[in-house]
Amino acid sequence: MSQGKVTIAQGGDKGMDLTQALDGYCERLGPAFWAEPWNALSNLAFLVAALVMARRLRGQALPLAQVLTGLLAIIGLGSFLFHTTAQVWSALADTLPIVLFALVYLFAANRAYLGLRRLPALGLALLYLPLTAVLTPLLSALPFFRISAMYWPLVGAFLSYALVLRARLPQVARGLVIAGGLLTASLTFRSLDMPLCGAVPMGTHFLWHVVNAVLLGWVIEVYRRHHLRSLAAPASDR
Template identity: 35%
Template structure:
């Protein structure tokens, strides 16, 4: 297999070359900016408890998503596509673990069971419903379904203070649905919109990932404040 073989997966690219997809490449700045803002929000409490490694890890993965996607939309070959999808997959699976820990209070060793659970559920969702979304968007359908499930589950959470987050995750899921739509129509609209819509997927998705990560930051602050008052 030639790992440097060029790929042409998106509307904007019409020829090989580092700047064959300028909007798709530059729009990854949204992920990088989201990661930097998230880090700033994590660290902006001088004198308070240090943020846990899990939150810093999410910020680092968000940054790596931007860099991995930037690599793919510039080099556009087999090795760079692995960076593109790989860092996204790491973020999603680690986020499931963090959600179970910070929102449901599971110990880390039990929260990690969320990874195989998500993998199994994701395969079932992709197998049954993935075909409804073209252009490879079906691989992200499990993430959308999971986000909706998070919103519903939080609505029934025994801790009333956590029920407010159901709207947060519900609205973020709606934004992700728009983002997924923009990713899916990149090919079909290519004849009419020569720049495609994939860059809008980047911009919307950077907002989605920032919002779900920031929800964990807020939850961590609530937990630490409760512990301080006890």
């Protein structure tokens, strides 16, 4: 595989052109559908993780976990579309389900871990959006963090919840620390894709998919296990 990059034509229309071609990854050397085979096929990891969690959730009354599992599968499909068609519309199909997953999980965490009512839980979850909007430009100024700037605040969110819950729900806290570590690893692979392109022609972005699939399945599992512990606990402890 050639190590040179091919610049894909950019749309010339003013405003957002949803069919504008994008080229932001080491593996892509042209506009062909299968120009990113590793990046495209590694999205199977999301579907496998979704299947595993769907089986683990079978027969359990956890609608938010079911929603998260569905979003996990949609993330894989959206990412596959992006790494094959590589256009603006598919970039949105790739990114928006990830943001939605984060918001739904934070809402579920606020309800299950913090014990908040629906409206406060929703408000606190939505606070993630303006906080990310503020932090993203700051992180974009840092070379290593620039490519994944919008995702790094979620590491802080996992660790913040873990800190708050460390005494009351230590098992959940440990699970969220593990989640923060997994996300840090996956973001590291995402950030090293272009810097290591000369040495690793297929890039490292596909490892972001694989580790991220494990991460998303894991946080659903943390939520599921907490639910099972809550059911098993005496009424006085709930």
